[in-house]
Amino acid sequence: MNDSPLILVTDDDPDICIMTKMMLEINNYRVLIADDEDSTRKILLENKVDLLIMDMLLSGVDGTDVCRRLKADPQTAAIPVIMFSAHPNALENCRDAGANDFISKPFEMTDMLEKIKVCLQKGSTSSLGR
Amino acid sequence: MAFRYITEPEERLRFAAILADNIADAVIGTDTGENNFRILSWNRAAENLYGWKTEEVIGKTAAEVVPSTMLPEVRKKMMALLNENGYWEGEVVQHNRDGRQIQIHATVSLVKDDSGKVIGAVAVNRDVTGRKRIEENIRQSEEKYRQLSETLDEKVKIRTAQLNDLNSILHEKNTSLAAARSELEARNKQLNEAQQIANLGSWEWNVESGELCWSDNMYRIFEFEPDEKITFEKFTAAVHPEDRERVLQSIGNGVIFNSFEEFYHRITTPSGIPKIIFARGEVIMNEKGKVVRMIGTGQDVTTQKTTEQQLIRQMEELKKLSDSDIQKNNFIAMASHELKTPITSIKGYVQLLLNAFEKEKNEEKVLPPLLVRSSLKSVDKQISRLTRLISELLDLSKIETGTLELKKEEFMLNELAIETVEDILYTNPKHQINIFHDFHHTVFADKDRVGQVMINFLTNAIKYSPNSQKVNVYIQKIGEDEIGFRVEDFGIGINEAEQQKIFERFYRAGGKDEQTYPGFGIGLFIANEFIQKHGGRMMVKSEKGKGSNFTFTLPLTKKD
Numbered sequence: 083m084n085d086s087p088l089i090l091v092t093d094d095d096p097d098i099c100i101m102t103k104m105m106l107e108i109n110n111y112r113v114l115i116a117d118d119e120d121s122t123r124k125i126l127l128e129n130k131v132d133l134l135i136m137d138m139l140l141s142g143v144d145g146t147d148v149c150r151r152l153k154a155d156p157q158t159a160a161i162p163v164i165m166f167s168a169h170p171n172a173l174e175n176c177r178d179a180g181a182n183d184f185i186s187k188p189f190e191m192t193d194m195l196e197k198i199k200v201c202l203q204k205g206s207t208s209s210l211g212r
Numbered sequence: 213m214a215f216r217y218i219t220e221p222e223e224r225l226r227f228a229a230i231l232a233d234n235i236a237d238a239v240i241g242t243d244t245g246e247n248n249f250r251i252l253s254w255n256r257a258a259e260n261l262y263g264w265k266t267e268e269v270i271g272k273t274a275a276e277v278v279p280s281t282m283l284p285e286v287r288k289k290m291m292a293l294l295n296e297n298g299y300w301e302g303e304v305v306q307h308n309r310d311g312r313q314i315q316i317h318a319t320v321s322l323v324k325d326d327s328g329k330v331i332g333a334v335a336v337n338r339d340v341t342g343r344k345r346i347e348e349n350i351r352q353s354e355e356k357y358r359q360l361s362e363t364l365d366e367k368v369k370i371r372t373a374q375l376n377d378l379n380s381i382l383h384e385k386n387t388s389l390a391a392a393r394s395e396l397e398a399r400n401k402q403l404n405e406a407q408q409i410a411n412l413g414s415w416e417w418n419v420e421s422g423e424l425c426w427s428d429n430m431y432r433i434f435e436f437e438p439d440e441k442i443t444f445e446k447f448t449a450a451v452h453p454e455d456r457e458r459v460l461q462s463i464g465n466g467v468i469f470n471s472f473e474e475f476y477h478r479i480t481t482p483s484g485i486p487k488i489i490f491a492r493g494e495v496i497m498n499e500k501g502k503v504v505r506m507i508g509t510g511q512d513v514t515t516q517k518t519t520e521q522q523l524i525r526q527m528e529e530l531k532k533l534s535d536s537d538i539q540k541n542n543f544i545a546m547a548s549h550e551l552k553t554p555i556t557s558i559k560g561y562v563q564l565l566l567n568a569f570e571k572e573k574n575e576e577k578v579l580p581p582l583l584v585r586s587s588l589k590s591v592d593k594q595i596s597r598l599t600r601l602i603s604e605l606l607d608l609s610k611i612e613t614g615t616l617e618l619k620k621e622e623f624m625l626n627e628l629a630i631e632t633v634e635d636i637l638y639t640n641p642k643h644q645i646n647i648f649h650d651f652h653h654t655v656f657a658d659k660d661r662v663g664q665v666m667i668n669f670l671t672n673a674i675k676y677s678p679n680s681q682k683v684n685v686y687i688q689k690i691g692e693d694e695i696g697f698r699v700e701d702f703g704i705g706i707n708e709a710e711q712q713k714i715f716e717r718f719y720r721a722g723g724k725d726e727q728t729y730p731g732f733g734i735g736l737f738i739a740n741e742f743i744q745k746h747g748g749r750m751m752v753k754s755e756k757g758k759g760s761n762f763t764f765t766l767p768l769t770k771k772d
Binding site: 098100104105141142143145167169172186188190191 | 405522558560567583586590593594678704729730
């Protein structure tokens with residue numbers, strides 16, 4: 083269990099955070115949750131996080147901007163990011179922000195798990211294409 | 213001198229002799245022609261005329277003393293006339309003793325005796341040389357005069373011809389002048405017509421004398437009488453009072469800075485019609501560089517300007533329409549996002565539970581019962597959220613179609629407030645909501661709708677206070693007839709420009725980060741509609757970065 087990948091889920095909706103956390107934990111991932119930019123950054127710096135799954139609208143800050151800043155920071159740049167959002171037209175914005183992949187809400191658990199697997203294998207290589 | 217044949221007494225003879233000698237004309241008596249006109253008498257005048265003395269000529273023939281210069285035919289004719297008439301008169305040219313030619317007027321008469329027999333002839337000759345000379349002089353004078361008059365005539369003719377030429381030149385000049393004038397008039401007419409078509413007038417202002425000159429059409433535009441002499445004062449009086457200072461400034465600048473900047477100004481015509489004039493001009497300077505005159509045009513652009521303004525208005529309306537289209541599209545995007553968020557939770561929990569049942573069959577690790585319960589609770593909560601969102605959309609639709617109905621009942625406003633705050637605290641346990649109410653009052657209103665507005669105020673206060681957990685709620689009487697419900701937060705606040713718009717449909721705070729908050733952007737719009745339908749008011753007081761105060765009022769139930 084201690085060797086399994088550590089995933090951080092950031093969403094301003096606590097229900098979605100908890101649901102995703104449960105979903106990933108039963109699939110043997112270790113999961114941490116955050117609801118804003120500051121806590122996200124703090125967790126990323128204090129833990130060896132293997133993947134970040136982040137919502138696009140974070141009540142006060144745009145998730146794509148957070149993604150952009152993380153990718154620009156050498157301390158966090160290598161961490162793969164999957165953005166997820168219920169917003170239409172979000173894919174473009176996420177790709178532009180440097181996200182590695184995108185999941186449209188609502189999502190199928192199997193799709194989510196598949197994308198996580200691919201992303202962890204590829205590391206920081208994007209599946210969105212540039 | 214004596215007549216041989218005179219038989220009269222001697223006295224008579226002497227008298228005759230004296231008489232003859234005192235006659236101024238030469239009197240020569242001769243014998244008959246048969247005797248070759250031998251000279252018988254020769255008076256003193258004859259002596260003087262011919263130079264011959266009496267003694268020298270008596271007895272000689274007339275031809276010997278005074279040779280005739282007559283041509284033989286003429287002499288023959290003369291002789292015939294003399295014999296026939298006994299008389300001949302004519303002018304002859306003779307020579308005197310010195311050979312000088314003399315002009316003689318001669319009168320020759322035959323002398324007859326009592327019986328009628330010709331006994332001799334008498335010639336009375338008068339020297340007319342002098343007279344002839346005078347005559348000649350006269351003739352020559354006449355000739356000169358004639359010549360002179362001919363010259364004069366010639367000159368008059370030449371002068372006349374010249375005058376005629378001049379006249380025709382003058383006529384031509386006049387004709388071309390007339391043509392030029394009529395062309396000028398035509399041009400002027402054209403100019404006037406062109407000015408009329410362009411609704412344009414021209415002007416000239418003498419800066420030094422202050423004299424102002426206008427074209428006909430300028431008068432027409434300003435609706436001044438054509439014979440009314442324009443002055444600078446009359447012009448400024450016609451300019452709209454609000455534009456007057458600016459117009460004078462522009463003209464003054466023209467004089468000072470040597471350049472005329474075009475400008476628009478309004479005028480009021482005598483008939484009271486407002487017009488917009490576009491003024492253009494040029495300055496004319498003297499050799500010292502001083503502006504002495506200004507010339508320019510004034511164009512009536514009222515129609516264009518009015519059209520332009522209408523166009524701008526229409527553009528603005530179009531923009532409003534397209535703005536509302538953009539708002540609508542944004543709303544649909546936001547609405548779909550808002551509806552999908554609870555569905556995401558529900559779907560996720562349902563999948564988790566399904567997955568747990570699958571695994572249970574295979575006797576793998578299952579979800580602990582506590583997690584199953586919390587999942588189901590979350591699903592229930594998200595379904596409520598979804599229901600609330602759908603109700604909001606339904607309310608919006610009712611407002612749009614004007615079919616919103618209120619179910620009014622009497623209730624205590626502060627009791628409803630307390631219930632609502634408790635509900636909010638249940639889902640937002642971290643927040644601290646203080647209620648301040650000093651009295652109990654009933655209102656007659658739709659309890660559900662009023663509760664909805666309270667929820668809207670409270671959730672907004674929490675949503676837009678990411679760094680503050682404190683919210684205050686006040687229930688206060690306002691004036692005599694109203695009760696107010698106010699929610700105070702210490703969140704991000706709203707700037708003044710945004711405050712005007714937040715009650716508009718689909719409106720969401722402008723900033724990018726502000727738009728990351730969940731919600732349809734119709735909450736306040738719906739709330740405002742509800743409150744207005746109750747006869748209440750909605751107000752906002754806010755400061756960017758410090759927090760907001762949202763208040764709604766409801767009329768108090770009248771106590772009998």
